[in-house]
Every structure is written in C-alpha cells, then in structure tokens.
Amino acid sequence: MAKGYDGKTRSDYASTRPQADGAWLTKVEEGSPAWEAGLEPGMRIESVNGRPLLDIITWRWEADGELAELDVEVPGEEGLFSCTLEREQGQDWGVEFSDVLFDGIRTCVNACQFCFMRMLPEDARASLMLRDDDYRLSFLQGNFVTLTNVSDADLDRIIECRMEPMNVSIHAISPEVRRSLIGARAQRGIDVLQGLCDAGLEVHGQIVVCAGINDGEELRRTLDWVEERPNITSLALVPMGYTKYSKQFSESFSEDVEASRAVIRLIEPYQRRARESMGITRFQLSDEFYIDAREEVPPAENYDGYPQFYDGIGMLRSFLDEANLLCSSRLAELQLISQTLSDSSRSCLLVCGEAALGVTQSFLGGWSDAIGMPSGLAAQAIRNDYYGGDVNVTGLIVSCDLLSQLPDDLRGRIVVIPEIMFNFDHVTLDGDTQDHIVEEVARRGGEALVVNTTPTAMVDSLVERLL
Numbered sequence: 001m002a003k004g005y006d007g008k009t010r011s012d013y014a015s016t017r018p019q020a021d022g023a024w025l026t027k028v029e030e031g032s033p034a035w036e037a038g039l040e041p042g043m044r045i046e047s048v049n050g051r052p053l054l055d056i057i058t059w060r061w062e063a064d065g066e067l068a069e070l071d072v073e074v075p076g077e078e079g080l081f082s083c084t085l086e087r088e089q090g091q092d093w094g095v096e097f098s099d100v101l102f103d104g105i106r107t108c109v110n111a112c113q114f115c116f117m118r119m120l121p122e123d124a125r126a127s128l129m130l131r132d133d134d135y136r137l138s139f140l141q142g143n144f145v146t147l148t149n150v151s152d153a154d155l156d157r158i159i160e161c162r163m164e165p166m167n168v169s170i171h172a173i174s175p176e177v178r179r180s181l182i183g184a185r186a187q188r189g190i191d192v193l194q195g196l197c198d199a200g201l202e203v204h205g206q207i208v209v210c211a212g213i214n215d216g217e218e219l220r221r222t223l224d225w226v227e228e229r230p231n232i233t234s235l236a237l238v239p240m241g242y243t244k245y246s247k248q249f250s251e252s253f254s255e256d257v258e259a260s261r262a263v264i265r266l267i268e269p270y271q272r273r274a275r276e277s278m279g280i281t282r283f284q285l286s287d288e289f290y291i292d293a294r295e296e297v298p299p300a301e302n303y304d305g306y307p308q309f310y311d312g313i314g315m316l317r318s319f320l321d322e323a324n325l326l327c328s329s330r331l332a333e334l335q336l337i338s339q340t341l342s343d344s345s346r347s348c349l350l351v352c353g354e355a356a357l358g359v360t361q362s363f364l365g366g367w368s369d370a371i372g373m374p375s376g377l378a379a380q381a382i383r384n385d386y387y388g389g390d391v392n393v394t395g396l397i398v399s400c401d402l403l404s405q406l407p408d409d410l411r412g413r414i415v416v417i418p419e420i421m422f423n424f425d426h427v428t429l430d431g432d433t434q435d436h437i438v439e440e441v442a443r444r445g446g447e448a449l450v451v452n453t454t455p456t457a458m459v460d461s462l463v464e465r466l467l
C-alpha cells in the first residue's frame with residue numbers, strides 16, 4: 001500500500017495509480033540548476049527534502065527555497081542517488097514533469113443519485129467514466145470535489161499549503177438528505193468543509209439542485225448554512241440534468257417553468273443580503289435556471305467577475321454583452337463579412353446546442369440590425385439524441401447528432417463548428433474525430449470552421465477566412 005503525506009498508508013480513497021512512484025522528468029533546461037546537478041529527462045525524483053513526491057504541489061511547496069535535497073532514480077541503475085539543487089533567488093529550477101499528480105487521480109467514493117456517469121450510454125469512452133474526486137485537482141484546475149475522501153492529514157496539508165480557493169460540491173446540509181443524495185460518506189465532506197472554513201480558506205461552492213430532493217426547505221437550510229460562512233465567496237446552483245439512460249430521473253427543471261422560478265425567487269434575499277454586507281452577489285444561479293424560467297439573465301455586475309463561469313454561471317450574460325459590444329465596436333468588419341458572403345453567394349451556419357440557440361439568434365439579429373442588411377449567417381441548434389433526456393448544451397454535442405442533422409447539401413455554406421465539442425485529442429464524446437467531421441462537411445460541399453464559439457472568436461475566424 002502506498003504512503004500518504006503523513007507517512008501512513010492510504011486506504012480511505014481509491015486512486016487511478018495506487019502505487020506512488022515519484023515524478024518522471026520530461027524536460028531539463030540546459031544550464032538550469034537541475035541541469036547543473038546532473039538531472040536529465042527520464043530520471044525519476046522519488047522525494048524532495050525527505051518527503052515523497054506525490055504531486056506538483058509537494059514540489060512547489062518543498063522546492064520553494066534556494067536549496068532542494070532530492071532522491072533520484074536513474075534508468076538502468078540500481079538504488080537511488082541523492083543530489084542537492086541550488087539556485088539563486090527567483091531562478092527557475094529548469095524542470096518539467098510528466099504530470100501534475102504523480103500518484104494518480106483520487107477517484108470518488110460516493111454514489112450520488114444524480115451522477116452523470118451513471119447515465120452514460122454503455123459504449124461511452126472509458127475516459128468519460130473516470131469519476132475523479134481529488135482535492136488537488138480542485139486547487140490546481142478548479143474541479144469540484146466532495147471532500148468525502150479527504151483524510152485528516154490531507155486536511156492539515158490543504159490548510160498548511162493554503163490551497164485556495166477550493167471548489168466544493170455541497171449539495172445539501174441535512175445529514176439524512178446528504179446521505180440519501182451522496183452516499184454513506186456524505187458527512188465527512190461537511191466535516192472537512194467546516195475545517196476549511198475554520199481555517200479561513202476561500203471556497204467556491206456548488207449545489208446540484210434535484211427537484212423534490214434538495215430543493216425547497218432543504219435548499220433554504222443549505223443556503224442559510226453557507227450564508228453564515230463568508231469564506232464561501234461564491235455558491236453556484238445548477239439544475240440536475242438527466243439523459244435517456246437514467247433509470248431514476250425522467251424530468252427536471254427544464255420542463256417546469258414554475259419550479260425554476262421558485263428557485264430564482266428563493267435565492268434573491270440571499271443575493272440582496274450578500275450585496276449589502278459583502279458587496280458581492282455571492283449566490284449565483286446557472287444560466288439554465290433563467291432559460292427554464294423564461295426569464296432574462298441578470299446584468300454582468302451581478303456575476304462578481306464570473307468566478308464560476310465554467311460551471312455555466314454567467315456564460316449567457318457574457319455572450320450577450322460581448323455580442324452587443326461587437327455590433328458597435330467592429331461594425332466595419334461585420335459589414336465586410338456579410339457583404340463578402342453575399343457577393344460570393346455563400347452563407348454561414350453557426351452550430352450550437354439547443355440551450356444556446358436563443359442567444360446565438362439574438363447575436364445574429366443584432367448583427368443584421370447594426371449593418372442594416374441580412375448578416376448572411378444563421379444558427380442551427382443540434383438536438384442531443386445521443387444522450388437524450390434534457391441534455392442541450394453545446395459542449396455535449398456529438399458527431400452522430402451533428403452529421404445527421406446538418407443538411408445533406410452544404411454547397412456554399414461555411415459551417416462554424418464549436419471546438420468545445422472536441423477533447424484535447426480532437427475527438428468527440430461519441431468517439432469521432434474532428435478531421436472526419438471536417439471531411440464530411442467538405443464531402444457535402446461545405447467548408448468547416450472549428451472555432452471557440454464566443455462572438456469575438458467567431459468574428460475573428462470569419463475575418464481570417466473571408467477577408
């Protein structure tokens with residue numbers, strides 16, 4: 001069994017790589033302190049200043065000064081050799097590692113009723129099934145974690161290293177509701193969160209609101225609990241989503257205007273009090289609540305600088321404001337794009353998820369109004385048949401839905417495809433490649449343009465392609 005930070009065995013969480021084996025060097029900069037000490041790519045650093053090197057945080061924390069004592073393994077040689085790195089103040093060590101977590105990703109020990117992983121099709125890619133719940137990724141990458149697998153030693157380490165802000169899934173506060181919603185270890189998450197609050201660490205919280213489970217009075221209790229802990233500087237409320245593969249859920253807020261409005265009204269007094277006492281809105285609702293409630297999203301100043309943008313909090317407001325600004329600040333380019341499309345008898349199709357259709361159409365309407373002629377662009381929402389249920393966001397569009405819903409004849413069309421539907425390897429959630437989709441659009445006579453679907457990025461790409 002591998003050792004944790006406290007030197008004890010780690011048995012309270014699963015990991016994708018349970019045997020901690022140090023950090024593999026992938027790059028050593030010539031002339032750097034690491035190079036001077038004889039380090040080379042392919043070597044493995046097992047410990048730094050006597051501490052097992054389990055992640056990049058240990059490295060940054062331990063190797064923060066001008067000296068670092070390392071135990072290193074050289075490929076093909078037995079045993080470890082010790083070396084001392086020395087540097088001048090402000091100098092970089094000159095090393096790069098193969099990863100940020102050297103002992104694997106900690107996986108979750110929960111059984112959340114609303115877990116999206118439990119609602120995936122059987123042929124979903126294995127990488128999509130990885131249920132990570134690693135507090136280090138919360139600090140390093142902003143992932144939400146439940147803290148239910150955090151040991152006392154981990155908590156001490158989070159506090160000692162001031163790993164903040166920590167992004168924490170709270171969901172509910174009453175023990176029985178938490179247990180039913182998250183599983184047997186639910187209380188541990190709240191105990192650890194309280195420890196972070198006691199230590200004054202900044203936390204961004206999240207609640208996945210499940211109708212009939214943690215909404216209504218339970219939601220009020222949870223909001224009360226958060227309100228008393230000012231170091232939780234933002235709390236995002238996100239409606240539970242479901243797919244056609246869910247055995248438990250077959251409806252959500254998306255089908256219930258009044259339920260969505262009830263959540264919006266419930267949160268308003270908390271927002272008001274936060275603005276009065278702390279000068280921030282703090283309690284935030286995801287864009288879906290406003291879409292489902294058929295209400296306008298709040299103004300930008302209510303989003304406190306968008307701390308939870310990538311959790312879907314404020315994306316619509318940001319899109320609308322950016323679109324408005326573009327229509328006034330880049331009028332000449334919009335005019336040229338539309339004129340060029342018209343002169344060459346071409347048009348442009350902007351692909352989006354059903355949830356983004358309204359704002360995309362609003363952007364294009366504003367574009368036409370601003371230039372006083374048809375923009376030459378149209379939006380096409382792709383219905384998500386692959387996941388089904390209420391899945392409707394752009395980031396979850398899959399290739400089979402896209403290709404089956406795009407017109408067979410794309411002659412004279414530029415198809416703007418959102419790059420968010422591809423992973424880092426340019427593969428879609430149903431396993432198709434970006435290259436194949438681009439080829440398929442070309443086979444139908446069109447031109448594909450894969451871009452980030454912010455108004456600015458779309459206009460930049462069209463300027464580059466057309467002008």
Ligand code: SF4
Pocket residue numbers: 108109110111112114115116117131132133146
């Ligand atoms: S913590 Fe996340 S990954 Fe784990 S069961 Fe809950 S929702 Fe699923």
